[in-house]
Amino acid sequence: xxxxxxxxxxxxxxxxxxxxxxxxxxxxxxxxxxxxxxxxxxxxxxxxxxxxxxxxxxxxxxxxxxxxxxxxxxxxxxxxxxxxxxxxxxxxxxxxxxxxxxxx
Numbered sequence: 001x002x003x004x005x006x007x008x009x010x011x012x013x014x015x016x017x018x019x020x021x022x023x024x025x026x027x028x029x030x031x032x033x034x035x036x037x038x039x040x041x042x043x044x045x046x047x048x049x050x051x052x053x054x055x056x057x058x059x060x061x062x063x064x065x066x067x068x069x070x071x072x073x074x075x076x077x078x079x080x081x082x083x084x085x086x087x088x089x090x091x092x093x094x095x096x097x098x099x100x101x102x103x104x
Contacts, residue, residue: 013086
């Protein structure tokens with residue numbers, strides 16, 4: 001049980017600090033998707049001299065960027081309070097993205 005750590009957090013049941021122990025982590029789900037991020041151009045007054053009047057607050061989307069592969073992993077973290085014995089779980093997502101080479 002050397003993998004357990006005490007955390008500087010408050011127990012949601014009794015409110016004590018320094019009594020929280022990390023029990024375990026479990027992967028709940030894993031999902032992979034491919035998406036494109038739109039290419040956006042910043043607007044400035046000199047871009048529109050003699051052109052149509054467009055609100056500078058709205059982004060100017062000029063096309064789609066390269067495809068990005070996004071891996072989303074969802075984990076469940078288990079905690080226990082050493083003072084009152086309360087157990088609870090928190091879900092956290094880890095998102096990893098990388099560009100896809102279009103030449104392959």
